[in-house]
Amino acid sequence: MDLQGKKISILMPAYNCEKFVERAILSILEQSYKNFELLIADDKSTDKTRELIDDFSDQRIIRFHNDKNEGYLKTCNKLFEQSTGDFISFQDADDYAHPERFEKLIEAFESNGDLMVAGSAVIRVSNDDEVLGELQFAQTTAEIRQALPKKFECIGSALIVKREVTERFGLYHEFFDRIGSEDLYWFGVVASVYQVKNLSDPLYYYRDNPNSVSRMIKGNVRKIMSKDFAVEGVKYFLKKRKVLFDDKYRSRSLELFLLGKGLCWQKEYRKGTAKIILSIFLNPFYPNSRVSTLKLYLPKLFKN
Structure with missing residues (x-):
């Protein structure tokens, strides 16, 4: 199955990540797989995040900046509604991607026509780009399902999904707005229905950032x-x-x-x-x- 002509829509909400957003964007623009659109929304940042995004002139970048802070979930859903690709994927604005990330993920779909969602191993890095370790996940559908519902074998932002899956399930349920774990719930539901897979190749660099929104619980x-x-x-x-x-x-x-x-x-x-x-x-x-x-x-x- 030749999928090399298929378009990938990459969703990138961004909030107060001026230190990292340029690298996140460059890691997408420098992908070996070229047929993609990068949909970005600055979520009313209070730093220079929006300015840094707007400095890029690549035509594959499409901007949908927010006039008020909407939070990650609603911003991601908004970008999804504007997407046109055959596949949907993600890139957090403080993380970055291996240059062959999408090429290798598309190859996984080419080798298995029933595959609907694919992810990969992840490299954990610090705010100073020090490698902290590697996260490997269960690779087969059977192993991933066996871990459910208590364990979710993925990092949500490292996934890529065929559009027909989102046509059935949509993206993130608004119950999880501003609390997190929306990607884990979504993945668990989808993995219980469709064929899913994780590659052993570490293709996504996950910023283990103690100041990230997901860590700022503050008693909530x-x-x-x-x-x-x-x-x-x-x-x-x-x-x-x-x-x-x-x-x-x-x-x-x-x-x-x-x-x-x-x-x-x-x-x-x-x-x-x-x-x-x-x-x-x-x-x-x-x-x-x-x-x-x-x-x-x-x-x-x-x-x-």
Whole structure:
């Protein structure tokens, strides 16, 4: 199967990353695979990120800057809606890509006509470009599915996906807006339905940045519990083949439970226990894990 003529749409939201954004863009422009469009949106940065983006004149760069800060998820979804490629991929504005990243990923699709999503191993780098290590992921569909729903064998920004997958599932669910793990939930759902694969080649350089948005939790319990939301969402999809977060009744009950659990982890036992109890009352037909969690933290409530 010859896919070399297929177009890739690469989505790059950018926010306050003036130190890294030029390298991120150059790593795409210097790809050995040439048929792509790079859709970029500055998300109302307060530094020079937008100026640095606008300094590039390559015609493959298409800009959709935000007039107000929308957050990563909404910005990414907006760029996706403007994309025209046969494949959709990503590049975080503080990361960068191996020059053969897309060529090798497209070759994976050429060798397997049923493949719908592909990723790769990842190199972790510091803010000063020091190599911190390598992340390898399960490579076959069977291995990736076996790890679900508790483990997600990918870095979301290192993925590439055929458009027909997004035509069925869209991109990121807005339940995860500004809390993170939207890519993990999306990948878990898609991997449970379609053929997926990870290459052992490290083709993506992931910035292990302690100041990144994903690390700036600052006590936000919903952010702290974001991966747990993804786990429960995928678990529900595997069982019901339905999207949990489209059911406001069930998702609200789950949200109260996980927020309560997170508050208890932060030793706010009174607030946390109240939310766990409320989640049980809201959905008494799914009490097992919630009751066991309540039994764990209820004694601590009385001690405090």
